[in-house]
Amino acid sequence: MNGFDWDGWAARDGWDVPPETVGGGQDAVDSLCGWWRRAGGEDPGVLRACGRVLAAMLRAGDGLDVVLRGAVVVDGRFAGCAFGAVDFSDVRFVGDVDFAAARFGGQAVFQRVLCEGDAEFGGAAFAEAAVFGRARFRGAAGFAGARFGDLAWFGRGEDGLSEEDPAWDEIEDAVTPAWQEPNEDDPHWPLAVLDFDYQEWIEGGDGARFAGPVTFRGAGFGADAWFGKARFGDSADFTGAVFGGPVHLPAPTVDLTGARADEDAEHEWPFGWHLHDGELAAGRRDLADPAARLAGVERLASLGDAEPGARAAVARALCEYLRVPLPFAVTGPLTPPRAAELRARRAAQEALAARARPGGWPDLSLHLSGATLVDLDLSGVSVAYGDFCGAQFHGRADFSDAVFERADFCLPGSADGRATFHGPADFTGARLGRHGSPIDGC
Numbered sequence: 275m276n277g278f279d280w281d282g283w284a285a286r287d288g289w290d291v292p293p294e295t296v297g298g299g300q301d302a303v304d305s306l307c308g309w310w311r312r313a314g315g316e317d318p319g320v321l322r323a324c325g326r327v328l329a330a331m332l333r334a335g336d337g338l339d340v341v342l343r344g345a346v347v348v349d350g351r352f353a354g355c356a357f358g359a360v361d362f363s364d365v366r367f368v369g370d371v372d373f374a375a376a377r378f379g380g381q382a383v384f385q386r387v388l389c390e391g392d393a394e395f396g397g398a399a400f401a402e403a404a405v406f407g408r409a410r411f412r413g414a415a416g417f418a419g420a421r422f423g424d425l426a427w428f429g430r431g432e433d434g435l436s437e438e439d440p441a442w443d444e445i446e447d448a449v450t451p452a453w454q455e456p457n458e459d460d461p462h463w464p465l466a467v468l469d470f471d472y473q474e475w476i477e478g479g480d481g482a483r484f485a486g487p488v489t490f491r492g493a494g495f496g497a498d499a500w501f502g503k504a505r506f507g508d509s510a511d512f513t514g515a516v517f518g519g520p521v522h523l524p525a526p527t528v529d530l531t532g533a534r535a536d537e538d539a540e541h542e543w544p545f546g547w548h549l550h551d552g553e554l555a556a557g558r559r560d561l562a563d564p565a566a567r568l569a570g571v572e573r574l575a576s577l578g579d580a581e582p583g584a585r586a587a588v589a590r591a592l593c594e595y596l597r598v599p600l601p602f603a604v605t606g607p608l609t610p611p612r613a614a615e616l617r618a619r620r621a622a623q624e625a626l627a628a629r630a631r632p633g634g635w636p637d638l639s640l641h642l643s644g645a646t647l648v649d650l651d652l653s654g655v656s657v658a659y660g661d662f663c664g665a666q667f668h669g670r671a672d673f674s675d676a677v678f679e680r681a682d683f684c685l686p687g688s689a690d691g692r693a694t695f696h697g698p699a700d701f702t703g704a705r706l707g708r709h710g711s712p713i714d715g716c
Contacts, residue, residue, distance in 0.1 A: 298331030303338045306331075307345075315346030318368065322348045329355055337379040344448075352376055353394075359402075362387055366451040370413070373398050384409055386464050388451045392486075395420050403427065406482050408464050410453055415488040422495045428482040429500045429522070455485070456603045457646040457666045462690040480644040480664055480691075481505065483599055490515050501525065502542070505644060507599035517541075526594050530554040545574070545591035567595070567618040575625040578635065585635045592622045596645040604648055604668050605696075616648055623650055630655035643691075652676050653700075660706075663691045671699040673706075680707040 310324050325347060332338055332355035339358040342365055349369040359380025370391040378400045385407040392413040403425040435441055450465050463480070481503035489511040495518055502522040510528045517535035522542045530547055533554040547554055571592065578588035596619060602612055629635040631654050639659040649669035653676060660681040685691035 298334050298338075300335075300338050303328065303331055303335070303340060307340060307342050310342060311345045313345075315348075315366065315368070318348045321346055321368075325350050325352075328352075332356060337377075339380065344450075347371065357382070360384075364448070364450045367391070367393065370394070374416075375399075378402070378404070381405070386410075386450050388453065389413065389415070392416070400424070400426070408480060409482045410455075410464070411482070411484045411486065411488065412455075414486045415484055417493050418489045418491040420490070420493045422493070422497070422499070424497050426495050426497070426499045428504045429502045430481050455599075457600055458644075458664070459666070459694055460664060460690070460692050463664050463692075465690065483644075484508065484510065485599060485601060487511070495519065495521070499523065503643065505597055505599050507601055524590060524594050525598075526591060527598065531556065544594075545587055568614070568621055571595070571618060571621045571625055575629070578629065582635075585629075585638075589626060589629075589635070589638055590641065592626055593641045593645070595619075595622055596642055596647065599644075600646050604646060619646075620648060623647060627652050627655060630657050632656060647671070657681075662693045665693045667693065667695045667697065667699065669697045671695055671697065673704045674700045675703040676701075677705045678707050 306324060306328060310321075310328075313320065313324075315321065328340070329352050332340075332352065335356065337356050337358040340360045340362075343361050344364045346366045346368060347362075350367060350371040350373075353372045353374040353376065355373075355376045357376060357378045357380070359382070360378060361383045363383050363385050365384070365387045367387060367389045368391075370393070371389060372394045374394045375397040376395070376399075378398070379402075381402045381404075382400050383405045385405050387406070387409045389409070389411045390413070392415070393411055394416045396416045396418045397420060398417070399421045401423045404422055405425075405427045407427055407430055409428070448465060452461055453464065481501065483505045485507045487508040487510075488506065491511050492514045493512070494516045497519040499517055499519065499521045502524065504523075504525060506525045506527045508527075510525060512523070512528055512533050513531045515530070515533040517533065517539075519536065520539045520541060521535055523530075524542050524544055526544050528544050528547075530543070531554070534552050535541060535549055535554065537549055537552055541549070543549075543554070547556060549555075574588050574591060578585040600615070602608075604616065608616065626638070626640060627650075630638045630640070630652070637658045639661075640657055641659075641661045642665050643661045643663040645662075645665045647665055647667050649671075650667060651670075651672045653672045653674045656677045658679050660678050662681065662683045663685050665683075683693040
């Protein structure tokens with residue numbers, strides 16, 4: 275089978291014959307996955323063969339556990355497979371991957387995975403927590419009709435460990451695939467780990483990133499649906515989704531038409547969406563249409579000027595817009611649509627900066643982790659909190675005489691998730707509070 279030495283593999287792992295001959299079972303799956311994790315990604319043909327054998331064992335078994343942490347999976351075809359608990363943390367999926375109608379009987383961990391092609395989870399059923407923290411989807415992602423029986427986590431992707439957890443001994447040796455995406459250059463950004471003895475669980479970094487279109491149309495969420503700090507670079511379709519627990523989904527490009535949610539639970543929706551009789555209704559959606567973004571920025575800023583109670587929500591909406599991933603590099607020649615997008619982003623930056631200066635909106639916080647910021651001028655601002663972890667600063671960045679009660683330019687307690695300055699930066703007279711040293715390596 276593509277020249278793969280099944281006999282040699284089986285002998286090294288205590289099997290006399292390849293696992294498909296034995297008939298599979300949990301021991302065979304563990305043996306295959308153990309070899310797979312050690313194999314690396316040098317021979318795509320062999321890795322395809324491993325995937326076919328694993329899928330055959332899963333279809334013949336009844337909820338087998340799979341641990342492929344850090345492995346390379348080539349053209350994975352797992353549609354309709356029955357899994358137990360799975361750990362696909364840090365897996366690199368080369369080509370398309372298909373988990374359509376798959377069943378996950380235990381916890382399904384896909385944190386920090388890199389999907390280089392399209393990823394299909396349509397109709398999949400997750401009985402326990404589904405963890406997609408800091409996953410990267412470069413192609414289209416499909417979760418239409420998926421059922422999440424427990425927590426659905428698409429937020430930040432750090433492992434949270436206590437100070438005494440022995441897993442710290444392995445952190446320095448952990449390796450994740452390079453993202454090689456525009457406007458992201460910190461190789462440690464997706465690998466950051468929080469120390470739960472010192473950080474809050476909501477702190478730090480970035481969530482799942484969808485570079486292409488994603489659909490959760492008609493999906494069902496039985497518990498928390500956490501998309502806090504997730505980033506959508508294209509359309510995000512949640513039409514007809516049903517949310518049975520708290521929802522954290524502030525991204526401005528999301529379409530929630532006809533979605534339903536529990537009115538008694540705590541929710542965070544994109545600006546302008548609200549619940550009415552259990553169904554999501556669209557109010558102001560200026561930032562959802564790319565052609566109207568510049569005008570939408572101006573209207574949002576004017577709304578905050580007129581309604582002090584809306585200012586925090588307006589600031590969050592503008593920051594979420596600036597965190598939408600850019601699919602192009604901001605250096606070099608720009609097409610007219612790309613130049614127009616940068617004009618809208620500059621307008622959002624200027625709107626926030628103007629209102630963060632004395633006489634503007636008091637106690638503003640700027641949540642700009644992972645944002646791409648061009649010619650940012652925050653000189654003279656007075657800000658409660660600024661989160662610039664992983665942000666990319668292009669052109670000139672001016673923080674002169676800025677005052678922050680707290681500013682983070684890398685993930686708290688580490689040098690990972692750092693902000694990067696691609697041009698000159700002025701911090702003359704700035705007071706950045708604790709954790710606020712972009713010059714001294716955080």
